[in-house]
Amino acid sequence: MVKHAQSTRVKQRKKLESQEHRLQAAAADYAESKARGKKASYAVVAVRHGVDRSTLHRLVTKVGKTMLEYSTARLKLLPGEESMLVALIIESAERGLPMTKDQIEHYANCVLEVRLGSKAKPVGKWWLDGLLT
Numbered sequence: 171m172v173k174h175a176q177s178t179r180v181k182q183r184k185k186l187e188s189q190e191h192r193l194q195a196a197a198a199d200y201a202e203s204k205a206r207g208k209k210a211s212y213a214v215v216a217v218r219h220g221v222d223r224s225t226l227h228r229l230v231t232k233v234g235k236t237m238l239e240y241s242t243a244r245l246k247l248l249p250g251e252e253s254m255l256v257a258l259i260i261e262s263a264e265r266g267l268p269m270t271k272d273q274i275e276h277y278a279n280c281v282l283e284v285r286l287g288s289k290a291k292p293v294g295k296w297w298l299d300g301l302l303t
Contacts, residue, residue: 174260177301177302177303178303179300179301179303183241183249186237186241189221189237190236190237192219192220192221193219193221193225193226193229193236194229195219196215196216196218196219196221196226197226197229197230199215199218199219200212200215200226200230201230203215212226212227212230246278246282246291246293246294246297247278247281247282247293248285251281251285252301254281255274255277255278255281255301256301258277259274271298274298275292275293275297275298278293278297278298279292279293
């Protein structure tokens with residue numbers, strides 16, 4: 171199978187996942203040092219793990235969402251559904267029958283309808299442009 175370049179969206183998602191992993195490790199480190207009775211500083215732990223102090227504070231005190239949680243909540247399709255759709259688009263193009271924009275949007279709306287039922291809102295006018303960039 172031919173390797174394809176990663177889209178900007180995939181690169182951003184991987185970056186967020188990496189940042190989320192560092193943030194979770196920092197939160198665990200902070201909680202561990204508090205449990206041992208040491209005076210832990212958000213700033214020291216944040217620098218040690220390469221994350222923002224205020225973001226670590228929000229995560230530990232459970233105020234707000236991380237960027238990964240926020241961006242995942244905004245997605246129409248789940249990451250697995252998106253990757254399945256992208257694989258279908260690529261396979262179709264490799265066989266010499268590239269899908270049209272309308273066909274791709276139709277498939278995406280079908281996936282949404284299967285998962286959410288009749289309450290599913292169709293993908294927006296610019297959804298496909300965001301998927302492909």
